Every structure is written in C-alpha cells, then in structure tokens.
Amino acid sequence: MAPNTKRVFYVNNVSAPVYLEILAKRPDIQVDRLENDSPEAAVEPVLAQAHAYQIGSSRQELAMPFQGYAPLLARCPNLLVLSTNGAGFDTVSLADATAAGVAVVNQAGGNKEGVAEHVMALMLTLSKRIPMADKAMRRSSDYKRPDFMGDDVQGRTIGIVGIGHVGGRVAELCCGLFGMRVLAFDPYLTAEQIAAKGAEKVATLDDLLRQADYVSINCPHTAETRGMIGAPQFAAMRSHAYFINTARGGIHDEAALAQALTAKQLAGAGLDVWEDEPPPSDHPLLRFDNVVASPHNAGITRQSRHNIARIAAEQMLDILDGRKPPRLLNPEVWPVYRDRFSRILGVTPEA
Template identity: 40%
Template sequence: MKPKVYITRKIPDETLALISEVCEVALWEQEDLPVPYEVLEKAVVEVDGIYSLLTDNIDEALISKAKNLKVISNMAVGFNNIDLKAATARGIMVTNTPGVLTETTADLTFALLLATARRLVESSDFLREGKWKTWSPMLLTGQDVYGATLGIIGMGRIGEALAKRAKGFDMRIIYHNRNRKPAVEKELNAEYVDLDVLLKESDFVVIMTPFTPETVNLIGKRELSLMKKTAVLINTARGGIVNEKALYNALVKGEIWAAGLDVFEEEPVPLDNPLLSLPNVVALPHIGSASKKTRMTMANLAAENLLQALAGKTPPNLVNVDLLKG
C-alpha cells in the first residue's frame, strides 16, 4: 500500500511524477494561493507525509490532528512556519532544502543592493512617466557601491556568497554573527565587529540572519538611529527581523537614505503598507531564490527528503536531528 502524501501547492510536473510513482498524492492545485488552513487541517488527519511551503502554517494544533504523519518536507531553507517542537515531540521528521539557493539568493541580494543604491526602479519610472526632459548634473544621483563598506548581519552560507561578490567591487567587508569565522575573515579580508559598530560604519547594511525569537525586531528605532544618513538597508532574510514602522519613520525623517526589501512582516505585503509609498524603497515579492534552475533543484530536493523519510531512512536534510538520538 502506497504512503499517502499531501502537497500544499502545485509543484513542477517532474517533481510530482517522482512522488506519485511511490505515493498516493493529493494536492492543492490553485498555484498562486496557499492552501487554506482548514483544508490542510482536514488533509493532515490521514496522510503519512506533507510537502509544504513557507506559506503553510503547520502549528501544534494542526500537527496534533495527524494520526500517521511521519515527515513534513518544507520546500525552503527556513522552517519557522512549522512548530518544530511539536513535530519532534510526536516523532515527525522535519526537513528543508538548504544550500541549493545560496548563490541565487546572493545574486538577488547584490542586485537589490545595486538597484537601491543607484535608484534603478525610480529612474525607470521617471523615464516611463515622461519626466525625463534633459540631462542634469544631479538628476537621480545615487550612492557609490564600489569601495563602500558592506556590513553583513549573519555570516552564513548566503552571507559568505554575498561577501565574495562584494569583494569584486573592492568593498570593505565587516560582519556580525553569533560566532566568529576566522576562515572567512582570512579568505575575504572580512572583519568581525559588534552590531552597533557595524551599523555605525556601514554604507550598506545587509540582513542575512535566520528568523528566530532572538532576531525578531533585531533592527528597530535604536539600531536605525545608529546608521549613517547616507546608508542603505537591504533585507532578503525575513520581514520580522526589521521593525517596519521604525524603518518607515527613519526613511521619512532622512535618518537613513534608502531600503531594499525582498521580505515583509506580512506577505503578500498589503498595498497600503506605507513603505510602498516611498520612492527610496525598492520592494520585491520575496524572489530571493527565484531562478528556474534553483526552484527546480529545491523542489526535487524536497521530494527526495520526503521519499527517504517515508522509506524509513534518514533524509539528507533532517532539521530535527534530535530524533536520531531516540
């Protein structure tokens, strides 16, 4: 008898075929909308596995309804949408897809940095709206990237990849992390500093840290006040790491120069979010890993995690490794 699997969003046909070959599959087919909680709540009762996305809230209440659930395979690096403690308590494996999106996300982060610094979106809109009348010495002037100081908060895989790109722009690289990384410091000539020092000295502050209880509102009013008036804040990590109200006020008051955001506290971001009204904010719809190659790799890795777990094996990307100690 095939194990039962629920897939919370339409996934590539190739990936679906891999899973369907060995599993009985049910899925939410409305590609552009997350599965409603109440639908997932009913689906989870009898299934052996869930193939989920970050948009799915798999909390303790939902997990408690599962009778046969063995694995939750998240097609994402993050897993803050899953109650890890509740899953572990019930012996349910939780997996993710790390590593495969490192370079793609670093590319997008540096692109967002460049676009924000040089006002690319604002300039494109200026041209398309017919406002460009003549060349002017100070028209739409931005901030220099080459030779500037880059401050990275969270020197994980993506942070390291970003630093490598910054090295090509001859940027001074400083970073703050839970632990120092001497090998990275040596390879990239990066300097470990206190968070306040990073905020004070950076021309570009890039948030790369995971979203944890410790990093909620890590960047708020006090932290923004430490930054240079010419500084740019870039966030491609998670929205809740930055206090959006404080960021809006800092931008309006000119306490910092601009912000580039791929993530928001609420996603999709409401169109009445005041940050979207500011010309010095470049806003993207959470597309950090959105290259065709990377998304296909993520999808297939999530499938591999799922199938390995259902086969009674240890999946390659087990998050709650404490289960192995049992």
C-alpha cells in the first residue's frame, strides 16, 4: 500500500466502469467494495478506515445500514466525503453529515441530457396520445382514428419547476426545437439568470400552473419540495394540461394526482419517479390510459452513466487532493471539514 493511502469504498456498484478505471490510475487510492449483505467481519474494517464513500442514490436499492445517516457516520471515524452516484442525495442526511464534519457532493448535471430527453419523450408521447392508440390497436380493429386526435406542442407553454441543469436543458430543447413559451419557477434564481436559460421567471408556483400546457418537475427532493404538488396545485392546472415528473417521488402527492385525473382536472401525466420504487403493478396511477409510466430510468442511459461516473471520479480525486469540489452540497461544513482533513490526512485543504 502506497504511503498516505486514501481509502474509498462503495456498496453494490458504481455508475459505470470508468469510475474505477480513473481511480485505479492513482497508486495512493485504494478502493473497497461491499454489498448490502456483506458480513460484519468484512464491513467493519472498511468503515473504520474509509476516507470516502461513493454512495448509491436509490433508497430502495441501498440497505439502510449503508445510507448516509448518523448511525453509519458514527462507524466511520475517518470519513471525509460522501459522494452520491447521481444528482439526487436521497440516501444522505445533509444535517447528519454536516454535524459529523463530512462533506457531501453529488454529480449534478451528469445526466441532464438523458433526463431532459426523457421529459421531451413523455411530453410528445402524451400530446400525440400514443399509448392509448397503441393499446387500442393491440386490442382490436374496432377503433376510429379521430379518437386519438392529439395536439402539436409547437408554440405552446411549458412550465418548469426548478431550472437547474436538467430544467435548463428542457428549456433549451423546448424553445429551440418547438418554439415554445417557457416559464420557470425557481426562487433561487433571478429573472436575469432564468432569462439566460431561455425562460421567463414567474413569481409563484400558482402563476406557472395556471398558464402552462405542460408542467415539468425538475427540482431536487428536499424538505422544502416534499409534497409541493398536491390537490390545490392540480386543481390550479388547466384541464388540457399534462403533468410530468422526472425528478423524485414524493414531490407530488400520488393520491391527489389520481383524484385529479379521475375528475379530469388535467389531461394526463408522465411519471418516471414514485414514492415507492418500483411501484406495485396495481398502483392506482398505472390504471389510467393517459398516464405514461417509466421506472425511474430517465437518467439511466449509457452516456449518462458514463458521464456521471467520470465526474464522480474526477471530483473524488479533487477532494482527496485537498481542492474544494464544485458540487459541494453542504458548504457550511468546510471549516470543520478542513480541520478534520488536516488531522486525518496530514494536509490542509484550500480555504
């Protein structure tokens, strides 16, 4: 083992092989792999020596003992960084990590193309009523083409909730490809910043919902956004509008959405994310012909996985080399983190 070796571990898998390939080029980095069911005798020494944890982003796929909360952090006295496998950080408590002096980073933007294209696919599929036509054709020949009359998207209005990496790319595609009017609700960006992304800033979520023909959710799942879209918000939407969520389950109320669809308060929904994943096959929302469903795979493209893995590896090396990472989710931890890094690795990171 090389002097001053940095220990990195992951559980089950990484996004793509390129992550391990990049880290393997550094003789001072040792990578350990655990699994959800690894025996305690294998787990304990890895956690005790780990400096960094490349953590999975799915709550359903990562066993609770390996999720980034206080009980795990207490077992990792030398841990300096939690790095998620994607843009989401559902498996990490920022508060617990900050209290422990652990930096948390994600790979925001790494899968923006895959997710943004998925938004477009859902929007077009719903507008052209492709699922209903497909199902009717497979059942019998007793149907009429006008029953599946759809809508053009050109010149219509899309409302984007959260115009970061993915939302910004959705805005670019909608504006550039279809000449759509793009509205955005994002309280963390100014009107000028949003205009630079090709969208108009609206003051409130209701302003967006009342004007949009399509509503696309592209914000992170946080305490602030959980349950943000419920019965009042669906009631505010236009009856011909479509709701699309490729961000995270829990941002919208699934029961309220089912009730809104039953009441025909909106025209349909495209859902890539669910409160429980995978959703049960008898989930109420899967009974609607005007709901297009996918199993949280918007960002799972070969290109996105490779990109996320590359970004994760490069950022991991940056932070272990003492540089401040560009995707730090808890910047308030930095002073304490620097002290811990200096004590554990003998080098003081940049201010």
